[in-house]
Amino acid sequence: MPAKTSDTAEIAEDDIATVAAETAKSARRVVAAYATDADECRMLLSMLGISPDVV
Structure with missing residues (x-):
């Protein structure tokens, strides 16, 4: 069954x-x-919502 999109x-x-x-x-x-x-690390962290807090 295909994924629902x-x-x-x-x-x-x-x-x-x-x-x-x-x-x-x-x-x-x-x-x-x-x-x-x-750059890929920043993008993935952002996509996952776990980017480190920027002070």
């Missing part, structure tokens, strides 16, 4: 969950390890 799908605020700080930190390390360069 839609251009009009919206995500409700209630459907978005925040991740624990330690989980996000671990995920950042994994992404950084597998990214081919810094």
Whole structure:
């Protein structure tokens, strides 16, 4: 069965969950390890919503 796709799908605020700080930190390390360069790493972190906070 093909995946359901839609251009009009919206995500409700209630459907978005925040991740624990330690989980996000671990995920950042994994992404950084597998990214081919810094730009790809930034893009993937942003897409996952786990970009490090910029001070």
